[in-house]
Amino acid sequence: xxxxxxxAIFYHIYPLGFCGAPQNSDPHASPVPRLNKxxxxxxxxQNLGFNSLYLGPIFESSRHGYDTVDYxxxxxxxxxxxxxxxxxxxxxxxxxxLVLDGVFNHVGRxxxxxxxxxxxxQGSPFCDWFANLRFEGRSPHGDxxxxxxxxxxxxxxKLNLKNPQVKDHLLxxxxxxxxxxxxxxxxxxxxxxxxMGFIEDLSAFCKRRNPDFWLMGExxxxxxxxxxxxxxxxxxxxxECYKGLFSSHNDRNYFEIAYSLKRxxxxxxxxxxxxxxxxxxxxxxxxxxxxxxxxxxxxxxxxLLYTMPGIPSxxxxxEWGIPGRKDHGSDDPLRPCIDLDEAIHxxxxxxxxAHLKKLAEIRQSLPAIQSGxxxxxxxxxxxxxxxxEKDGQKVLVVVNSSENQAEISLSNQQVSNGQWSDMxxxxxxxxxxxxxxxxxxxxxxxxxxxxxx
Numbered sequence: 357x358x359x360x361x362x363x364a365i366f367y368h369i370y371p372l373g374f375c376g377a378p379q380n381s382d383p384h385a386s387p388v389p390r391l392n393k394x395x396x397x398x399x400x401x402q403n404l405g406f407n408s409l410y411l412g413p414i415f416e417s418s419r420h421g422y423d424t425v426d427y428x429x430x431x432x433x434x435x436x437x438x439x440x441x442x443x444x445x446x447x448x449x450x451x452x453x454l455v456l457d458g459v460f461n462h463v464g465r466x467x468x469x470x471x472x473x474x475x476x477x478q479g480s481p482f483c484d485w486f487a488n489l490r491f492e493g494r495s496p497h498g499d500x501x502x503x504x505x506x507x508x509x510x511x512x513x514k515l516n517l518k519n520p521q522v523k524d525h526l527l528x529x530x531x532x533x534x535x536x537x538x539x540x541x542x543x544x545x546x547x548x549x550x551x552m553g554f555i556e557d558l559s560a561f562c563k564r565r566n567p568d569f570w571l572m573g574e575x576x577x578x579x580x581x582x583x584x585x586x587x588x589x590x591x592x593x594x595x596e597c598y599k600g601l602f603s604s605h606n607d608r609n610y611f612e613i614a615y616s617l618k619r620x621x622x623x624x625x626x627x628x629x630x631x632x633x634x635x636x637x638x639x640x641x642x643x644x645x646x647x648x649x650x651x652x653x654x655x656x657x658x659x660l661l662y663t664m665p666g667i668p669s670x671x672x673x674x675e676w677g678i679p680g681r682k683d684h685g686s687d688d689p690l691r692p693c694i695d696l697d698e699a700i701h702x703x704x705x706x707x708x709x710a711h712l713k714k715l716a717e718i719r720q721s722l723p724a725i726q727s728g729x730x731x732x733x734x735x736x737x738x739x740x741x742x743x744x745e746k747d748g749q750k751v752l753v754v755v756n757s758s759e760n761q762a763e764i765s766l767s768n769q770q771v772s773n774g775q776w777s778d779m780x781x782x783x784x785x786x787x788x789x790x791x792x793x794x795x796x797x798x799x800x801x802x803x804x805x806x807x808x809x
Contacts, residue, residue, distance in 0.1 A: 358451050358453050359452065359453050361570055361590070362667075364408040365407055365408060365719065366455070367401045367408070368669050369409065370412040371412055371413070372412070373639075373688070373690075374393070375391060376390065376693035377390055377433035385432055387434075387435050388433060389434075391414070391434040395442070398447070404675060405712065405719075410455045410669065411455070414456065415428075422459050423464025423511060423512055424462075425463075427526065441536060441537060444536075453540040455539065455570065456533060458542040460515065460554070461546040462546070463515060464511065464513070465511055465513060469485045469486075473485075473489065477491070477500065478491055484516060485522050486504070486515060487514040489501055489504075517553075517554040527557070531561075541570030541590075542572070543572045544558075544589070547575050548577070548583075558571070570590050571588075572593070573591070574593050580632065581626060591632055593633050594634050594635070594666055596616050597613065597616050600613035601613060602648050602657065605656065608737050611737065613740070614735040617664055621665040622730055622732060634664065634669065635669040636657060637690075639687065642681045643674060643678060645678060646679040646681045653757060654677055654708060655711055655800065656755045658670075658708070659753070659755060659802040659804070660755060662716070664753075670712065673699065677708050678703075714780065722806065723749060725751055727746060728745050728751070729745050729746065730743075738756065738758040739758070739762050740754070750772060751804065752807070753804055753805075756799065756802070760799050761796065761799055763794050766795060767791060767792045767793075768789075768791060768792075775787055776808070777805065780802055780804040781803060786803075
């Protein structure tokens with residue numbers, strides 16, 4: 357990684373939507389260099405404190421990128437392989453990390469090996485490339501065979517990752533991305549459905565070539581620690597806290613997110629030593645601005661995202677609080693084409709980018725927030741405080757979701773005595789001394805307090 361992973365703050369782009377690519381790919385069309393748009397956004401991205409870029413699917417596909425046609429070439433709707441080399445060089449020249457989507461569970465029906473099966477039937481040498489492909493019936497698409505689709509979606513054909521040829525095809529693709537684009541890591545799509553043997557082979561393959569290579573699994577349910585361990589993944593999507601971040605504000609119930617954080621990262625927490633990937637929204641779920649009932653809660657929500665244990669990530673457009681909901685199951689409204697100047701001048705939450713920038717600066721200046729221990733200090737329905745600590749540095753994060761000013765009484769058993777400086781509200785200090793001291797909290801706002809030695 358160009359930036360150590362504990363210092364990473366991710367900006368997540370879904371390129372096909374972001375760049376305004378046509379919904380369906382024409383296999384005979386010439387490449388269009390839409391990917392260059394990402395380059396024009398890099399100043400904006402870096403200015404807000406992001407130092408790592410996660411790009412959704414960029415390889416040749418039929419429609420949405422998760423229906424891969426060719427793992428070895430950039431989607432013609434985004435440009436050429438050379439365009440990606442240029443973008444990668446620009447990203448790395450800025451000292452940023454580049455992480456791509458690794459979609460290895462399934463391919464599209466236009467994938468070259470599947471087309472060979474369609475053309476040659478049982479005579480195709482690629483029949484065993486696909487999971488449970490059998491010539492004993494008809495598929496929902498009318499094929500003279502059946503096969504396994506991803507979650508019942510038969511336009512997504514599940515690969516047989518136990519087949520050595522399939523595994524080699526994918527691993528050599530990853531090697532080409534490492535060589536040609538210098539990628540620093542991969543986000544593994546549908547990671548819970550990947551064969552564990554394949555995961556372990558992929559990890560060993562990547563770490564041999566780059567010991568700092570980062571593998572992050574998309575895991576929605578289950579015990580993340582089963583996948584995030586030596587020899588498998590380095591991180592996983594923290595869907596449990598994703599849900600708690602917005603619903604604890606909507607329900608005026610900080611007990612929810614406090615419970616999840618203590619369960620995961622507190623004393624004896626099940627993920628105490630894991631660096632999970634934290635997010636408020638992404639390309640698969642409704643925008644967080646459409647999830648929260650009160651837009652003012654976005655500020656405290658992101659303060660929690662940046663200061664709780666984990667690696668924070670912001671989805672493109674959400675820095676301005678843009679809305680977006682699935683439409684009758686379609687993800688397209690979540691993946692819009694955005695013009696930078698228009699977004700800046702028409703931002704629903706024009707003060708949010710500056711807040712994110714400030715949070716990034718605070719995070720980068722405080723090792724305790726990047727990778728320190730987690731200890732809950734107090735929780736009430738609309739107030740929540742926790743402490744992060746590393747190498748003697750103590751940081752107290754306090755949020756108040758009430759529309760009214762709140763007074764929080766903290767004893768010297770909860771927080772150390774001494775002078776605390778508020779990093780989020782410069783010039784504000786708080787003296788904790790004696791038995792119990794009152795901390796005054798502004799309405800709908802937070803404090804990030806550092807104990808001065």
